[in-house]
Amino acid sequence: MGGRREEVLDAALAIADEAGLDAVSMRAVADRLGVTPMALYRHVDGKDALLDGLVGRVLAGLLPADGGKELPWGERLRALAYACREATLRHPWSAQLLFSRPAVTLDAVRVVELVFTALLDAGVPEHEVPRLERLVSTFVIGFAVSEAAGRFGPGRIDTRSRRAGFGEGELPAHQRLAPWLDLPLDVAAEFDADLADLERLIEAAARR
Amino acid sequence: MGGRREEVLDAALAIADEAGLDAVSMRAVADRLGVTPMALYRHVDGKDALLDGLVGRVLAGLLPADGGKELPWGERLRALAYACREATLRHPWSAQLLFSRPAVTLDAVRVVELVFTALLDAGVPEHEVPRLERLVSTFVIGFAVSEAAGRFGPGRIDTRSRRAGFGEGELPAHQRLAPWLDLPLDVAAEFDADLADLERLIEAAARR
DNA sequence: TGTATACGTCTACACTGTAGACCCATGGGA
DNA sequence: TCCCATGGGTCTACAGTGTAGACGTATACA
Numbered sequence: 001m002g003g004r005r006e007e008v009l010d011a012a013l014a015i016a017d018e019a020g021l022d023a024v025s026m027r028a029v030a031d032r033l034g035v036t037p038m039a040l041y042r043h044v045d046g047k048d049a050l051l052d053g054l055v056g057r058v059l060a061g062l063l064p065a066d067g068g069k070e071l072p073w074g075e076r077l078r079a080l081a082y083a084c085r086e087a088t089l090r091h092p093w094s095a096q097l098l099f100s101r102p103a104v105t106l107d108a109v110r111v112v113e114l115v116f117t118a119l120l121d122a123g124v125p126e127h128e129v130p131r132l133e134r135l136v137s138t139f140v141i142g143f144a145v146s147e148a149a150g151r152f153g154p155g156r157i158d159t160r161s162r163r164a165g166f167g168e169g170e171l172p173a174h175q176r177l178a179p180w181l182d183l184p185l186d187v188a189a190e191f192d193a194d195l196a197d198l199e200r201l202i203e204a205a206a207r208r
Numbered sequence: 209m210g211g212r213r214e215e216v217l218d219a220a221l222a223i224a225d226e227a228g229l230d231a232v233s234m235r236a237v238a239d240r241l242g243v244t245p246m247a248l249y250r251h252v253d254g255k256d257a258l259l260d261g262l263v264g265r266v267l268a269g270l271l272p273a274d275g276g277k278e279l280p281w282g283e284r285l286r287a288l289a290y291a292c293r294e295a296t297l298r299h300p301w302s303a304q305l306l307f308s309r310p311a312v313t314l315d316a317v318r319v320v321e322l323v324f325t326a327l328l329d330a331g332v333p334e335h336e337v338p339r340l341e342r343l344v345s346t347f348v349i350g351f352a353v354s355e356a357a358g359r360f361g362p363g364r365i366d367t368r369s370r371r372a373g374f375g376e377g378e379l380p381a382h383q384r385l386a387p388w389l390d391l392p393l394d395v396a397a398e399f400d401a402d403l404a405d406l407e408r409l410i411e412a413a414a415r416r
Numbered sequence: 417t418g419t420a421t422a423c424g425t426c427t428a429c430a431c432t433g434t435a436g437a438c439c440c441a442t443g444g445g446a
Numbered sequence: 447t448c449c450c451a452t453g454g455g456t457c458t459a460c461a462g463t464g465t466a467g468a469c470g471t472a473t474a475c476a
Contacts (some may be wrong), residue, residue: 427469445449
């Protein structure tokens with residue numbers, strides 16, 4: 001019962017992976033199932049609900065196979081963060097959805113539960129745990145979305161603005177940092193460094 | 209010259225503020241200007257370019273009126289963060305765009321320049337400045353987007369998942385934290401606390 | 417006078433999501 | 447045996463969408 005719904009989501013997910021999120025239309029999904037567009041409405045409440053279902057799929061993929069209960073809290077947190085980044089790299093379209101469709105599904109709650117226990121194990125006082133969970137997950141999702149959307153790519157200024165031009169001396173900090181700005185960006189390494197910083201932030205909060 | 213382009217963006221921005229981002233269609237913008245949809249294409253390359261223009265507008269609003277050069281770096285950073293949050297609260301639709309359209313415009317570069325100088329003034333070693341800028345801005349934008357999208361709202365699990373139900377004992381951390389989870393969330397205070405944590409993170413990086 | 421340039425119009429096409437009415441096979445009471 | 451509820455699917459139709467292409471016109475400068 002309801003197994004047909006999963007088939008619909010499967011089809012939508014396949015289309016998104018192959019041709020991007022814009023290609024996911026009711027008609028396209030229906031075609032892939034060899035069915036009329038209107039037939040989908042038996043299994044999904046509409047296009048928005050379909051997209052919600054897609055983010056549910058992605059989130060479900062974040063849960064670790066084993067509980068991994070025996071690992072130290074820092075590693076458990078990193079594993080979740082890596083899983084999140086990998087999911088958005090595997091399904092770049094999902095980045096557009098993670099923030100804009102804050103559907104709190106059962107799988108999402110399970111992920112939050114893991115973060116909660118990690119923070120508690122780190123010794124964070126209980127009243128600070130929810131805030132730090134939001135802080136960490138906001139950053140991790142933001143990072144994944146930024147990467148998938150190309151926000152970390154080379155800073156390409158659109159030509160009109162460049163012509164409207166800025167005097168060379170107008171951006172002194174940029175010029176001073178130019179050597180480091182020109183370096184190719186190792187996103188994975190940056191992600192690691194960021195997570196290390198966040199771990200220290202959590203430890204500091206635990207000490208208070 | 210090109211002043212007409214600004215009028216087009218003005219119209220689009222007004223529509224977005226009044227009726228949401230979905231209401232921004234070429235036809236709607238054209239109607240508001242008393243003009244045919246196709247007339248817009250003289251001033252804007254297409255719908256995507258129009259949306260890019262909108263994020264440019266929002267970003268331009270982030271720049272402080274005065275340079276505020278004399279303030280300590282922490283306050284300058286906070287001012288930018290507040291401005292970002294306020295912009296997305298004033299124009300909730302922009303949250304959907306900030307991450308998904310990473311258009312690096314001149315105004316965006318100016319904002320980054322301010323963050324760079326703040327971090328340099330804080331004593332962060334030059335090679336770490338670009339990374340920390342990305343870390344901070346990723347979080348700040350992520351926070352603003354989350355708030356505007358309702359991700360921080362009360363955790364409403366959709367009924368299907370709830371019925372698919374989870375044993376009461378399956379989420380121990382949630383139960384342990386229930387007292388704090390039930391509290392109404394003071395988003396502004398949380399933002400403050402997060403920024404304070406980030407400031408400490410930056411100071412720690414400066415000490416290394 | 418001629419000719420760019422900026423601006424706008426009209427028509428048309430290929431799509432989109434979805435409301436409403438109708439159909440048909442299956443299976444379990446009466 | 448009849449009935450009919452249920453899950454699945456179809457067809458038609460509508461109001462919107464973004465935009466390609468060809469055409470018109472008014473100002474401004476040579």
